[in-house]
Amino acid sequence: MTPIDLTVNGERRTVPVGDDDLLLDVLRELGHTSVREGCGVGACGACTVLADGHSVSSCLARAVRYDGVAITTADGLPTDDDVVEEFVAARAMQCGYCIPGFVLMGHELLAENPDATAAEIDAHLEGNICRCGTYLEIRTALQNVVARRRHDDMARRRHDDMAKESA
Amino acid sequence: MTATLHRPRDLGAALDLLADAGDPMVYGGGTAVQILLKQGVLFASDLVDIAGVPGLADLAATPGGLRAGTMVTLRRMETDPLVQDRAPLLAQVYGRVANPRVRNTASVGGNIAHGDYRLDPPTALLVLDARIELSSSAGPRHVPIREFFTGFQETAVRRGEMVTAIDVPTQPLGGAAFTKLSSLAANDWPAASAAVLVTASATGGREVRIGLGALAPTPVYVAVPVPADASADDAVDAALAAAEPLIDPLPDVRGGVAHKRRLGRVAVADATRAAWADTPRDTPREEVPDDRRLTLRRLRRRH
Numbered sequence: 001m002t003p004i005d006l007t008v009n010g011e012r013r014t015v016p017v018g019d020d021d022l023l024l025d026v027l028r029e030l031g032h033t034s035v036r037e038g039c040g041v042g043a044c045g046a047c048t049v050l051a052d053g054h055s056v057s058s059c060l061a062r063a064v065r066y067d068g069v070a071i072t073t074a075d076g077l078p079t080d081d082d083v084v085e086e087f088v089a090a091r092a093m094q095c096g097y098c099i100p101g102f103v104l105m106g107h108e109l110l111a112e113n114p115d116a117t118a119a120e121i122d123a124h125l126e127g128n129i130c131r132c133g134t135y136l137e138i139r140t141a142l143q144n145v146v147a148r149r150r151h152d153d154m155a156r157r158r159h160d161d162m163a164k165e166s167a
Numbered sequence: 168m169t170a171t172l173h174r175p176r177d178l179g180a181a182l183d184l185l186a187d188a189g190d191p192m193v194y195g196g197g198t199a200v201q202i203l204l205k206q207g208v209l210f211a212s213d214l215v216d217i218a219g220v221p222g223l224a225d226l227a228a229t230p231g232g233l234r235a236g237t238m239v240t241l242r243r244m245e246t247d248p249l250v251q252d253r254a255p256l257l258a259q260v261y262g263r264v265a266n267p268r269v270r271n272t273a274s275v276g277g278n279i280a281h282g283d284y285r286l287d288p289p290t291a292l293l294v295l296d297a298r299i300e301l302s303s304s305a306g307p308r309h310v311p312i313r314e315f316f317t318g319f320q321e322t323a324v325r326r327g328e329m330v331t332a333i334d335v336p337t338q339p340l341g342g343a344a345f346t347k348l349s350s351l352a353a354n355d356w357p358a359a360s361a362a363v364l365v366t367a368s369a370t371g372g373r374e375v376r377i378g379l380g381a382l383a384p385t386p387v388y389v390a391v392p393v394p395a396d397a398s399a400d401d402a403v404d405a406a407l408a409a410a411e412p413l414i415d416p417l418p419d420v421r422g423g424v425a426h427k428r429r430l431g432r433v434a435v436a437d438a439t440r441a442a443w444a445d446t447p448r449d450t451p452r453e454e455v456p457d458d459r460r461l462t463l464r465r466l467r468r469r470h
Contacts, residue, residue: 019172127266
């Protein structure tokens with residue numbers, strides 16, 4: 001066993017891992033059961049986590065390679081996370097098994113491309129599979145996050161401008 | 168029996184392991200190797216994890232193009248401005264591999280060393296005339312990509328060697344396009360793919376360079392001269408005539424021979440038509456200095 005330094009959702013800890021241990025199993029054993037195994041070959045996205053902000057299929061990732069890396073899992077997102085809220089508002093899930101993966105892929109996409117179009121959302125999520133088939137609602141949810149962040153951004157800027165003028 | 172994992176901290180140690188271990192396998196991005204291990208079809212005695220070897224993930228401009236270290240991720244090839252500027256076709260094609268998570272992890276060296284005939288990146292690397300650096304404890308050697316794929320799932324990588332870098336010349340002026348046709352999911356292995364680059368030929372006309380994926384037991388390459396004043400239809404006919412003898416599909420769950428042959432024709436025709444249309448009438452033969460090229464591209468992008 002090799003001790004690795006893993007920061008999960010902002011909490012740093014030292015975890016002993018075997019050479020063959022998958023990040024998926026290590027995270028689940030730490031209690032992060034929003035990380036799920038689906039296909040086991042990196043094709044469905046249920047096991048998605050963000051590693052230093054980049055999406056990774058944890059079912060194909062050896063934990064020993066993630067020493068010193070900051071991991072984000074869906075269960076570590078704040079309760080008022082805008083992506084989660086818009087997924088709920090758009091009723092973008094039935095069974096919910098795949099949703100943590102979709103939510104994290106959405107976060108990655110919108111961090112890189114805040115103005116993502118429907119086509120860009122589809123392209124980024126093409127490797128995530130939902131057996132309930134709520135793809136249209138998932139796309140709507142992410143479009144709503146784009147609109148919401150744009151709106152919040154404009155409101156913030158207007159507020160800043162007004163503050164500057166009155167100063 | 169599980170393979171022993173080694174995590175060397177420098178290239179020399181990694182190459183020594185490849186030379187001395189019984190049946191070693193390089194562990195790069197790990198996406199393909201990990202799947203093969205899970206499926207129980209990879210029988211390596213030792214896995215040499217090269218993630219900790221300094222320098223292998225470097226991506227840099229060179230006087231004639233760019234150089235990607237073997238551990239550069241596919242996603243970086245897709246998104247890095249250097250690749251987008253100097254070899255936009257290559258950036259486009261890397262962006263079509265599998266899904267973003269695989270591209271975040273998979274490496275450029277491991278991708279080609281995997282040697283699969285359906286890979287996307289070789290189609291662009293073939294038309295761009297890339298060069299592969301292979302290293303062993305005896306030193307490095309270089310293999311043109313057009314000689315790299317030697318047979319079904321076989322490459323020029325010898326025992327004790329690994330891919331350490333890919334050198335890609337700056338994309339010549341002219342049009343380029345990539346077409347990928349899948350029978351199952353959009354991000355599944357293609358049933359047919361074609362990268363096409365139209366450039367000025369030595370004889371004053373144009374050259375249509377064609378790289379094919381999934382249509383033969385290896386990725387394959389062919390180039391055909393076409394007069395600069397030819398119509399798009401004539402260019403497509405010339406491309407199809409050149410490509411057709413190379414199309415030798417393997418039947419599988421994604422389609423039979425006739426189906427894939429048909430898709431192959433569509434891929435070549437579509438990519439050629441798009442690349443031909445995107446080629447300015449007065450495409451010069453002379454290589455434009457890199458700095459001017461970048462400006463041209465940036466100007467074009469702004470439109």
